[in-house]
Amino acid sequence: MTTLEKIGQQAQAAATELALLKTTEKNAALQAMASELLAEETAILAANELDLSAAQANGVRPAMLDRLKLDHERLAGMANGLQQVMQLPDPIGQAISGWQTENGLQIENVRVPLGVIGMIYEARPNVTVDAAGLTLKSGNAVILRGGKEAIKTNIALVTALQTGLKKAGVTSNAVQLIADTSHETAQQLMQLTDYVDVLIPRGSSKFINFVVHNATVPVIETGAGNCHIYVDQSADLNMAREIIINAKTQRPSVCNAMEKLVVNEKVAAEFLPMIQAALAPYHVELRGDAAACAILPEIVPATAEDWGTEYDDYIMAIKVVPDLDAAIAHINRYNTHHSEAIITKDYAASQEFQRRINAAVVYTNASTRFTDGFEFGFGAEIGISTQKLHARGPMGLEALTSNQYHVYGNGQIRQ
Numbered sequence: 001m002t003t004l005e006k007i008g009q010q011a012q013a014a015a016t017e018l019a020l021l022k023t024t025e026k027n028a029a030l031q032a033m034a035s036e037l038l039a040e041e042t043a044i045l046a047a048n049e050l051d052l053s054a055a056q057a058n059g060v061r062p063a064m065l066d067r068l069k070l071d072h073e074r075l076a077g078m079a080n081g082l083q084q085v086m087q088l089p090d091p092i093g094q095a096i097s098g099w100q101t102e103n104g105l106q107i108e109n110v111r112v113p114l115g116v117i118g119m120i121y122e123a124r125p126n127v128t129v130d131a132a133g134l135t136l137k138s139g140n141a142v143i144l145r146g147g148k149e150a151i152k153t154n155i156a157l158v159t160a161l162q163t164g165l166k167k168a169g170v171t172s173n174a175v176q177l178i179a180d181t182s183h184e185t186a187q188q189l190m191q192l193t194d195y196v197d198v199l200i201p202r203g204s205s206k207f208i209n210f211v212v213h214n215a216t217v218p219v220i221e222t223g224a225g226n227c228h229i230y231v232d233q234s235a236d237l238n239m240a241r242e243i244i245i246n247a248k249t250q251r252p253s254v255c256n257a258m259e260k261l262v263v264n265e266k267v268a269a270e271f272l273p274m275i276q277a278a279l280a281p282y283h284v285e286l287r288g289d290a291a292a293c294a295i296l297p298e299i300v301p302a303t304a305e306d307w308g309t310e311y312d313d314y315i316m317a318i319k320v321v322p323d324l325d326a327a328i329a330h331i332n333r334y335n336t337h338h339s340e341a342i343i344t345k346d347y348a349a350s351q352e353f354q355r356r357i358n359a360a361v362v363y364t365n366a367s368t369r370f371t372d373g374f375e376f377g378f379g380a381e382i383g384i385s386t387q388k389l390h391a392r393g394p395m396g397l398e399a400l401t402s403n404q405y406h407v408y409g410n411g412q413i414r415q
Contacts, residue, residue, distance in 0.1 A: 004188050007143055007176050008195025011116040014173040015141040019113050023090040025170065026137050033132065033164035034082040040160040041075055047156035048125070055123070055149045063253040063313045068123040068150055078129040084379035085133045091397045092139045106408040111401040113139035115197035118189055119382070120211060122203040123149035128157045130373070130380035131200075132175040136165075138400040141174050143196065145189055147203075148181035155179060190215035200383050200395075205310055205336060220391060222383030225255030225338040226310045227368045230327045230353070232344035233264040237271050239365065240343040241278050247341070247367040249282040253312045255384060256339050256371040260307070261318045262327045265291065268320045272296055284314045291320035307334045324349055328356050335359060337386040339368040360386055360393040 018026075037044070048070040055068055091111045098108040117140050121127045128144055135142040146154040154177055162172035178185060190199060190211060198218050201211040205224035212219050229247060231240045247258035263271055272295045276286060286292075286299040287306055293299055299318070306317045307330075321327045331340055341363035342353040350364040361371045371394060373381025378396030385391045391399035 002188070003180070004178065004185065004192060005195070007178065008116070008192050010173040011141040011143050011176060012195050014171045015113065015115045015139075017171055018136065018141060018174055019092070019139045021139065021170070025168070026090065026139075027086045029136060029165055029168035029170045029174075030082045030086045030133055032168040033136075033161045034079040036160040036164035036167070037075060037079045037082075037129065037157070040156065040163075041072065044075060044153065044156040044160065045070055045072075047152040048150075050152050051123075051150050058149075060123075060149065061313065064123065066251065067253045068125065068153070070125055070153065074126070078126055081130060081374060081380040082133040084374065085137050085397070086379075088137065088379050088397060090137065091401050096403060103412050104410065105412055108406045108408075109403050110406055111398070112404045114400055114402050116141050116143065116195055117382075117400065118143045118145070118192070118196040118199040118217060120145045120186055120189065120199065120201045120203075122147040122207060124202065125150050125153045125157060127202055127382075128154050128177075129161070131382050132158075132161050134380055134382045134395075134397060134400060136170075136174055138397045140400055141176075143176050143178065143189065145178040145186055146181070151179065151181055187214060190217060193217050202383050204312070220383065220385055220395070221387045222385050222395070224310055224336040224386065225257065225368075225384075226259050226308060226334060226336045227256060227339045227341075228260040228262050228331045228335060229258050229341045229343065229368065230262040230321075230324075230331065231264060231267060231271055232324065232327075232342060232346060232349050233266040234345040234349065235264075235267065235271075235343040236345060236365075237267065237274060240271065241274055243341070243343060243365070243367050244275055245278055245282075247369055248279065248284060248316055249314070250369055252314055254369075255310075256368050257312070258341075258368055259309070259311055259316065260331075260334070261316055262330060263292075263318065263320050264324075264327070265320050265322050268292070269295055272318065279316070282314060284316055286316055286318060288318040289320060292318040295320075310336065324352060328353060332356075332358050338384060339363065339371040341366065341368050360384065 094111045096109040158177040165172045196217045201208045287302040302317045339361040340359045354362045373394040381394045
């Protein structure tokens with residue numbers, strides 16, 4: 001038996017136990033996990049420093065280092081996320097619907113856990129804790145396989161989480177980490193169909209596509225974010241400027257950060273110099289189509305490849321369009337079905353945009369940075385689904401459940 005098969009068997013056994021836990025038991029475990037994270041802060045941050053130093057030595061970009069970095073505030077935020085999940089309703093056993101058939105059968109559709117969830121992700125230590133909390137509360141076991149850049153941090157985090165589980169009397173196999181970060185082990189996890197019920201990858205579009213095309217375990221696609229903001233001809237340009245500054249510069253390395261600006265030609269001459277000046281202090285490199293370059297001659301001409309690229313960096317490409325229809329067509333052609341926004345005073349235009357844009361989350365007059373489980377009131381998220389089946393958008397507790405029909409009779413037989 002391989003190490004991975006053993007982990008799979010342990011996860012299956014843990015999932016059977018977790019499915020039967022009472023809400024109070026799960027909440028006690030979440031509190032214990034949160035407390036251990038805070039108690040082990042020194043060890044966790046020391047491990048993170050080692051990962052950061054190695055990543056810097058390997059030439060990892062500053063924006064990506066931001067994803068990897070932990071500090072007191074971020075670790076406290078992780079612990080708080082677990083406590084937020086504690087406060088949420090337990091989805092397991094919830095009745096989705098119920099009815100009685102003509103022959104007197106009572107049918108109830110209820111939520112049940114998925115079972116064993118596999119997570120494959122890159123240098124995002126927060127995913128380790130979010131996934132552990134959400135899977136536990138929804139009665140699932142989780143197998144974590146993070147990237148090599150964060151391996152020391154993830155080992156320290158999972159050690160603390162497992163200690164919390166043990167103290168609460170819950171099996172530590174509820175949360176397991178694969179310490180081998182080789183591509184071969186990742187591919188084995190993608191094909192561990194005897195033990196893993198669903199696989200959730202988080203990372204770049206290239207990484208997610210690789211998982212989708214190589215996995216035999218069912219996959220929920222998440223995360224890749226080539227997000228656009230369209231500034232309509234009726235937009236409040238001052239509002240648009242502030243929203244774009246936030247969406248582009250607050251954390252450019254995350255999947256809900258803005259990558260592309262689409263501007264109506266009727267306001268482009270006025271707005272583009274405004275946004276160029278506003279982004280200059282953040283050293284955002286601007287790229288643009290011919291119309292944008294005519295207004296801002298010093299920016300970099302965009303290539304065909306730019307429109308479909310998720311930069312995860314201080315780079316933004318600009319497209320000037322004649323009208324709303326052209327904006328929608330451009331966004332739907334190049335987006336990754338994550339988060340898109342329109343800035344407008346025209347209610348009809350906002351409704352048209354929301355109806356026709358193919359994305360998990362569509363905003364009117366707000367930053368794309370709000371696409372987040374915590375911001376949506378889910379306590380945390382296990383990922384942001386960009387597909388349409390099973391779950392879409394930020395995935396909280398309900399997205400980690402399946403359904404089961406409970407049927408009650410009194411001797412009925414089918415004629």
